[in-house]
Amino acid sequence: MSAVQARRLADAELIVVPYRRVSVSALATNVILVLLGCFFVLPLLWMLFASVDSNPDWAIKLPSLTLANFADVLGREDAISSFRSSLILAGTTTVLTTVLAFLAAYPLSRMHIPFRRSFMLAILFASGLPVSMLVVPVYQMYVYLGWLDSLYTTALFLAASSLPFAIWLMKNFIDAVPLELEHAAAIDGASTFRILRQVVLPLTVPGIAVTAIYTFINAWGAFIIPFVLTYSPANQPGPVEIYNFMGSHGLFKFGDLAVFSLLFSVPVIVLYLVMSRNFSGAFNFGGAVK
Amino acid sequence: MAVAAGLGPRLDRERFQWTSLALLAPTLAMLGVLFVFPVLYACYLGFTNLALVGSRSRDYDFTGLENITRMLGDYVFIKSSWLTIIFVVGSAIVGQTVLGMALAILLRNALVSVRAVIGSIVIVAWVLPEITVALIWYAFSQAGGTLSILLGHTETNFLVAVPMLIVSLANLWRNVAFSMLVFSAGLRNLPTEVLEAAEVEGASVWRRYRLVILPLLKPTIVTNLLLVTILNLSEFTLIYAMTQGGPGIETMTLPLYVYQEAFVFHQLGYGTAISLVLVLIGAVFSLLFVRASRTQV
Structure with missing residues (x-):
């Protein structure tokens, strides 16, 4: 009991x-x-x-x-053209950055290159430089070259400024691919380019996607560079157009302004959701800086 | 000897391959023309009197230290430097780091559903374009906006009353996800044996965090501080779209002042000189963090 x-x-x-x-x-x-x-x-x-x-x-x-606000915004020519501009700007930047970063990250990860460590440190340092520092000299260069007010030349600079971080990200992903497969391919007589295309590329697809999406999200929101380097209304990407809209008459048309920025935000949110699974892996900085 | 020479180059050492240069060439060209050259050019332009329009836009001179003397007597520059440091320390170094770590720790211990929902919302705030964040925080802080209703002062425009606080909060709101992700990854990578040992020994939650987890997280904290400082020092879009540096010059941080001097007042040379100071401030902060992380280990 x-x-x-x-x-x-x-x-x-x-x-x-x-x-x-x-x-x-x-x-x-x-x-x-x-x-x-x-x-x-x-x-x-x-x-x-x-x-x-x-x-x-x-x-x-x-x-x-x-739904009048949506109809209003979708009927505005400047709103539609700003989407077109943003797509060209962010798309060109993303393609350029991702391709160059992939090509550069492979030898930096695998091959014997003199001063490799210094190069990676310089890359890390470069990705920390403020855009404010580059905007004046680049503006001067673009005046001299006659490159102002073009979405493609603007994308060229956006690509250059996002390249250092993209290389760094991409190198981390390639570092994680096991070396044995490449050795096997090399022993079978594959050339470096063939190894890159048929062995490394398929294995780093998630890394390439993360780099591309990260670059696209940044380029999609880029403000000061297109703000300074383009001036004709047809070339204004979304952020500049929304800023102008806020300044001119947007403050009386809250609804339109809300719709404009909501529509402009949807693509990056969708892209993020697509990638969210692989995204957090990019934040394993650990003791990256010692 | 002769036989060895006939075998060609040594095979037991890694050799330089020309293909690596071919793969790196496009990047080197791109970074050389659009990154390294502008950086060097900025270092030169910062010591000239280049202007955006007028005769000085073509015939500009090297003026030595004139821009630096001008800065030292420039009331706006001094104020702008302080505002930048307040912004970075308040919003990034303290705000983002503390709230980011708090979120990472809380989310780790939360219900799965709460973790999924709150974590996603915080990250969505970070993914949103800066211009959207500027707009919704502008709306949030206006007289008659949500914040004024919550605080019971519907007549107060908080963006005019406490502009620096509002832009700092908006920036914290947007960027805290970055620190949260860094700390979440750091916490995930901690060695579980040590944590289990502390738990078995009966250490309280508070002691476990203070004496075991925080010291182990130190490299992550230093990395976070470095990145967060560097990213926030050059913050332009959010502040500019919300206030254009105003009211008066109450939110005119250095990146905004660079833009104003260069493209509104047409002083390209002086504007560039100010941007060099911005780089210098970043370098000083970075050195401090790296130094601090070395001395105490």
Whole structure:
């Protein structure tokens, strides 16, 4: 009788005590997180609600539903042309950066190159230089070369400025590919280019995708470089157009402004969601800087 | 000897292959023309009186230290430097690092559903184009906006009342995901044996974090501080789109001042000189972090 009772008490202790201790801190953790989440959601909610509200203002409020704002923005020629410009600018930048970074990262990862370490350090240093420093000399160069106001030459500079980080990212991905496969291919007589195309390329597809998407997201949002290097209205990419819109009459048309920036944000969010699985791997910096 | 020479080059050492140069050539050309040259050119232009328009746009001179003397007497430059340091220390070094680490630790211990939802929202804020973030925070902080209603001061435009605080918060809101991801990866890579040992020895949660996890995370923290400082020092778009440096010059950090001097006041030479100071500030911060990480280990 007493033995049974003793066993019951032990059971109760085992279950109840640790369970209560865990639940208090777990509850606190989740509550704090939800509150922090509100801090992140509230500004976003304004954009979502105002975009479908027929009479929006600065505060978040339940919208009186309408699609007129969407019709308005999609009917604007400057809005459509800014999407076209952004696509050209970000697309060209991404293709250039990704191809060059892949080609450069392979020898930096695998081959014997004099001063390789110094080169990688210089690359790391270069990716930290502020664009503000480069914008004046590049503007001067572009004036001299007659390259101003073209989306393709602007993309050329965007590519150059995103290349250092892309090389660094890509090298980390190639470093992770096992060397044995390339040795086997080399012994079978494959040339370096063939190894690159048929062995390394297929194995680094996730890394290439991460690099490309990272570059695209940055180029899609790039503001100061196209702001300085292009001037004709037809060449203004989305961020510059939204900025102009805010400045001219956007502050009276909250709804249109919300729709414009919402539509402009959708592609990068979709791209991120596509890649989110592979994305966090890019943040294993660990002790990268020593 | 002769036989050895006939065998050709040594095979027991890695050799330079010309294909590597072919693969690197496009990158070297691109970086040489559009990166290294502009950097060197900036170092020269910073010591000239180049202007955007007028006679000085063609016939500019090397003016030695004139731009530097001018800076030392330039009230806006001094204020701008302080604002930059306040912005970087407040929003990035303290704000982003502390909130980023807090989020990483909390998310690690949260319910799976909470982790998935909150983690995604924080990352979406980071993925959004900066111009969108500028717009929604502009709306958030206006008189009659959500923030003013929450705080019960509907007449106050917080972007005018406390501009530096609002742009710092907006920047923190956008960029904290970066630190969160860095710390999450750092926490994931910690050796589990040490953590288990601390738990078995009966260390409290607080002691485990303070005495075991934080010291182990030190390389991650230093890396995070370095990257966050460098990324935030050159922040332009968010602040410019929200305030253009105003009201007055209350949010005129150095990148905005560079732009204003160079492209609004047409002083390309002086603007470039200011950008060189920005690089210098970045270098000083980086050295401090690297030094701090070495002395205490």
